[in-house]
Amino acid sequence: MSVLESVWNWFGDPAHWHGPDGIPTRLVEHLQLSGESVLLGALIALPLGIALGHYGRFGNLAINISNVGRALPSFGILVIAFQVFGLGELPIILALTALAIPPIVTNSYVALREVDPDIKDAARGMGYRELPQLLRVELPLAVPLIMAGVRTSAVQVVATATLAALIAGGGFGRYIVDGFAQLNYSMTIAGAVLVALLALATELSLSGVERLLVPRGIRLLMAPSLRRASTFKVA
Amino acid sequence: MPARLFLDTVDPWINWDWLSTHVPYVWAALEQHIVLTVIAVAAGLIISLPLGVAAQRSGAIRLPVLGAFGGFYTIPSLALFALLVPFTGIATTTTAEIPLIGYNVLILIRNVVVGLDAVPRDVIDAADGMGYRPMVRLLRVELPLALPAIFAGLRVATVSTIGLITITAVIGLGGLGQLINQGLIESFHTPLVVATVLSIALALVADVSLAGCQRYALPWARQA
Structure with missing residues (x-):
């Protein structure tokens, strides 16, 4: 039986579509772990990056946090969190959150810095106070890059959540890790396919959200290739 | 499993006795890590230079090439290792x-x-006016001017690769990732901490060395 055929049969087996080890359960686990971590990461990183960018302070910190984040071996960080906090969701979510923060901080900082100073002067001249200016002038212009950061971060968290299976976590990574352990390659490959599809779906759906959030006039101004400030890959 | 504290007497975060007797073992893992990194970055550079030049010259190649590799980049490494x-x-x-x-x-x-796109039009016109042929103009005018961007890419690629290699422990390689895996399987902190610290240190050393090479190779781009 060819590899492709056995993977096809794995997906066709109804036993893999329900129960605690079924695809729907693993999908929910994967989305929950990733969603909570990205949300937590964004709650910390967005205000930080936006404030640093708005005031133009600590630029080195905002830029370098991504360089440091890139250097962190996600596997090592997960295992250390596991050794410190033991079994459960907590170590996974803490490790994933730590990896979610850097791209969001850097991209938000760059996004706010790149708002044309003339536009800020014009807003000030029209009588905007600081907070309304930030919320109604700077942020709408910065949304494309900020969202690029959130998207980069989310895709990396979904990827790293796969590794959570190595520290007894759930999610699609279970199929890959258990497949290797049981020498059941069709399960491993099915898991890899699911993980790849989920990562691509995350990227595409967040691009969709970005399109909804970006005002039309600004979308027309932006060249698509310039929307991503920093490349970030940790898993 | 109870939460462990940093000064656990049973298993300290670093057992110096183990470390002192396992230097060659750690060194071998580090060496494998460096070899895997050098191959990945060098091969990446060799493939991407002609592809990048072609993509910059032709709009017909640019979108498909960037799109295809962009999709590939989105796929988690563990999934690709498993698929292969x-x-x-x-x-x-x-x-x-x-x-x-x-x-x-x-x-x-x-x-x-990005680097080639940023070469000023005037410079290209001047090179053409001086009689440079396209290939020579590329090698002697455009690529040198694109080098800062290429070096920036090399640094990002090297640092990312060093982190990602630890994950290859899942398919039985791993470089320093082997030690992380050992720490996980045996619940033994020393190899885990040593490997994680060494991996971060290796990434930072590589980044700083490449920055040094860049300064040396591009005397005209040095900032005061």
């Missing part, structure tokens, strides 16, 4: 390197394109 194992074998360098090289190609192509 039945075809290229477990614990083989090929299985580890195909995804890593692919990721680096994306990072580097982008930077080659």
Whole structure:
């Protein structure tokens, strides 16, 4: 039986579509772990990056946090969190959150810095106070890059959540890790396919959200290739 | 499992006795890590230079190439390692390197394109006026001016690769990742901490060395 055929049969087996080890359960686990971590990461990183960018302070910190984040071996960080906090969701979510923060901080900082100073002067001249200016002038212009950061971060968290299976976590990574352990390659490959599809779906759906959030006039101004400030890959 | 504290007497975070007797073992892992990194970055650069030049010259190649590698880049490394194992074998360098090289190609192509795009039109006109042929103009005028962007890409690619290689422990390679895996399986902190710290240190050293090379290779781009 060819590899492709056995993977096809794995997906066709109804036993893999329900129960605690079924695809729907693993999908929910994967989305929950990733969603909570990205949300937590964004709650910390967005205000930080936006404030640093708005005031133009600590630029080195905002830029370098991504360089440091890139250097962190996600596997090592997960295992250390596991050794410190033991079994459960907590170590996974803490490790994933730590990896979610850097791209969001850097991209938000760059996004706010790149708002044309003339536009800020014009807003000030029209009588905007600081907070309304930030919320109604700077942020709408910065949304494309900020969202690029959130998207980069989310895709990396979904990827790293796969590794959570190595520290007894759930999610699609279970199929890959258990497949290797049981020498059941069709399960491993099915898991890899699911993980790849989920990562691509995350990227595409967040691009969709970005399109909804970006005002039309600004979308027309932006060249698509310039929307991503920093490349970030940790898993 | 109870939460452990930093000064656990049973298993300290670093057992210096173990470390002092396992230096060659740690060194071998580090060496494998460096070899895997050099292959991934060098092969990525060799593939991405011509592809990047072609993509920058032709709009017809640009979108498909950036799109295809962009999609590949989105796929988690563990998934790619797992997908390749039945075809290229477990614990083989090929299985580890195909995804890593692919990721680096994306990072580097982008930077080659951005770097070449940023060459001022006037400079190209001047080179043409001086009688440079296209190939010579590319090698002696455009690529040198694109080097800062290419170096920036090399640094990002190298640092990312060093982190990602630890994950190849899952397919039986791993470099320093082997020690992380050992720490996980045996619940033994020393190899875990040593490998994580060494991996971060290796990434920072590589980054700083590449920055040094850049300063040396591009005397005209040095900032005061």
